[in-house]
């Protein structure tokens with residue numbers, strides 16, 4: 066892949082939180098990685114290593130204390146709206162119906178309502194929530210809610226999608242279904258995605274490359290390409306491949322060393 | 327004046343409910359149980375009124391200190407036939423409703439707008455805390471001095487009390503909203519005004535609705551206390567005036583009319599409130 070294909074470029078990004086009556090906390094230090102167009106990059110690391118902090122910086126919600134982030138070659142300076150950011154919580158607005166939740170990103174951009182609804186209808190139909198357009202979030206299951214949150218992220222076609230542990234609150238069955246659905250959708254639409262997860266198996270199933278972060282302060286420990294063909298990436302079948310097992314053990318031992326240290 | 331009628335006719339009514347209860351035996355249990363509760367309630371009120379009347383007639387207690395059920399009934403009939411009872415209820419009702427609407431709407435808007443300006447919120451915080459702790463009715467004499475003896479001063483008392491309650495409650499509502507909703511919207515590129523429209527206003531509606539529910543009571547307190555202080559009409563004035571003359575029957579009559587007004591206004595606001603709540 067050429068440099069022209071780079072949609073997200075993080076260079077030596079660092080974040081130190083200063084507190085009035087506590088010693089400063091360095092959450093991340095010198096984190097650098099790239100995401101190419103249509104690529105899925107997973108970030109794994111121990112709890113508290115600064116993954117959410119990194120996402121907040123990429124999304125423009127937080128100004129880093131060091132380094133820089135570029136999306137499509139443009140620096141991110143406390144500007145927002147250039148990436149789709151999906152948090153662990155679905156954050157659906159309880160007073161809005163499914164369709165009104167899906168179009169909120171388009172409303173923020175002042176897209177005409179008719180056009181926004183057409184986009185939302187297409188998403189809702191192709192991703193299995195037809196018939197629920199006018200339901201309220203409280204009437205949906207956890208998996209359905211997370212699907213709606215994902216559609217809200219897709220609806221305004223962001224250049225980069227950030228997924229922060231999107232499946233961690235779901236039961237294991239729903240989780241597997243959602244993993245393969247989301248994987249199919251991001252391949253179909255050729256989205257560029259950064260996925261944070263604690264689940265190494267999930268990272269291997271979904272990602273083209275995996276970035277392993279050390280415990281606090283978070284630094285890039287290693288980057289592993291995942292050489293598994295798309296048609297073999299079935300959440301259950303993939304686990305039987307020797308490549309999967311080998312990578313799984315490598316990454317676990319890298320995380321394990323950090324845990325022991 | 328349904329209340330007044332029930333109170334006045336209580337002894338006979340309990341008497342002719344007894345056969346009704348007997349015939350309900352054949353009906354299903356919940357109905358029977360409901361009828362039984364109603365019967366016991368009527369029996370309690372009827373018994374109480376009867377005991378009260380007997381105590382007055384036997385001169386165990388003094389009528390000028392307690393009033394008398396038949397006397398209250400006569401006052402109510404007199405008030406109704408001369409039209410003064412209806413007129414005074416209308417005056418107090420008008421003061422309460424106008425004060426309630428002005429105070430609650432303006433107060434809710436002010437509380438929401440405080441979210442838009444954190445500087446203004448920070449500057450006003452000590453004042454809000456002080457006003458929140460203050461028994462707001464203590465402001466009534468001041469307001470009556472400023473706005474005069476007319477109906478305006480009662481509207482003003484009700485409006486100012488309900489304004490404070492609505493502002494504090496709706497501002498508290500904006501602060502209760504999960505910050506992650508705002509983070510999500512900000513990541514989508516929303517401006518502060520868009521966050522206000524899309525999250526803050528709809529998210530605070532349940533708090534605003536409960537402020538409205540509380541406020542109808544506060545508005546009535548404001549109007550009645552305003553009338554106690556200085557007025558020439560209204561239920562509060564009639565109650566106060568009758569009290570100074572030791573006409574306890576008229577005091578009770580006024581209180582019953584206030585109760586009925588309170589029930590009416592409260593159920594009207596409750597009806598609107600149910601429409602305002604999402605979920």
Ligand SMILES: Nc1ncnc2c1ncn2[C@@H]1O[C@H](COP(=O)(O)OP(=O)(O)OP(=O)(O)O)[C@@H](O)[C@H]1O
Pocket residue numbers: 082090091092111112113114115116117118119281
């Ligand atoms: N606003 C803040 N002020 C001070 N410290 C913070 C702040 N935000 C995060 N931190 C600290 O930075 C570190 C990284 O937090 P972060 O939430 O980014 O970790 P994470 O990798 O997402 O963790 P998890 O896997 O549990 O979600 C933590 O130690 C946290 O306490």
Ligand SMILES: [Mg+2]
Pocket residue numbers: 116117118229
């Ligand atoms: Mg996190």
